Amino acid sequence: MTTLKQLLDASRSRLTPVYGGSEASWLLRIIMEHIKGWNQVELLMRADKEVSDFTVTRVNEVIDRLLVYEPIQYIFGDTYWHGMTLKVSPAVLIPRPETEELVDIITKDNPQPDLKVLDVCTGSGCIAVALAKFMNFPEVTAIDISDRAIAVAKENAALQKVKVDFQTADALDLGAALTAKYDIIISNPPYVMDKEKSAM
Missing domain, CATH: 3.40.50.150 (Vaccinia Virus protein VP39)
Known part of the structure; x- marks a missing residue:
């Protein structure tokens, strides 16, 4: 099994060459918030806990799309803007x-x-x-x-x-x-x- 820390470290190493370290970390926070509903504090608290194979697969699927420059807002279908969560799609x-x-x-x-x-x-x-x-x-x-x-x-x-x-x-x-x-x-x-x- 894979721990959350191992998953995040591996994911960051894939994203950093394309997006840089800071943006890679920001993207991972968004990914985990959408997939698991975990905020930054929860990510730190759960670092040594195991994550399911489904979570690993889902995270890797999102990263695969990011690596071909698909915006994360389109991947998850929403964005946070002016204090509101708004729906977005490739149509807009x-x-x-x-x-x-x-x-x-x-x-x-x-x-x-x-x-x-x-x-x-x-x-x-x-x-x-x-x-x-x-x-x-x-x-x-x-x-x-x-x-x-x-x-x-x-x-x-x-x-x-x-x-x-x-x-x-x-x-x-x-x-x-x-x-x-x-x-x-x-x-x-x-x-x-x-x-x-x-x-x-």
Whole structure:
């Protein structure tokens, strides 16, 4: 049998050449939290205890995917962002930390209630959901061209218990979508380099 310490040491040695020592340790904490529900303290307390073959196999499967650069957020299907656990999938981009700052600026600069907000290219719905949650009773509409993205965004709104009107629409042809006047229009679309366009 394998102890937890042996499993973590072996896993870290596989991840470190690709991700570096600090990120390898961070990834292992996330892996063990998702697979076993153990936090950092529990990992230390259980270090010398044996782990099941199933746990070893599951950890190794996740590491195999990480070693081909699959994001851990896609592997487990969620990410922690702006104080919320949000669903993500390859249908949406993973919310970035700097987008939290954008939400904070909007929330701080617009304390008045009942504002109408439009989020263009909503993706996971992170911005729309955060604004619906943290602003003062806003009316939030969010659009995306992808039905798969809208499905993820709707799931996030439901998980956070907020109301957002999600619509499938093309950001480059908003005539039909813009049937109302909005106090705030926000968009944080994907960044695509010219050399990447032909492959998309």
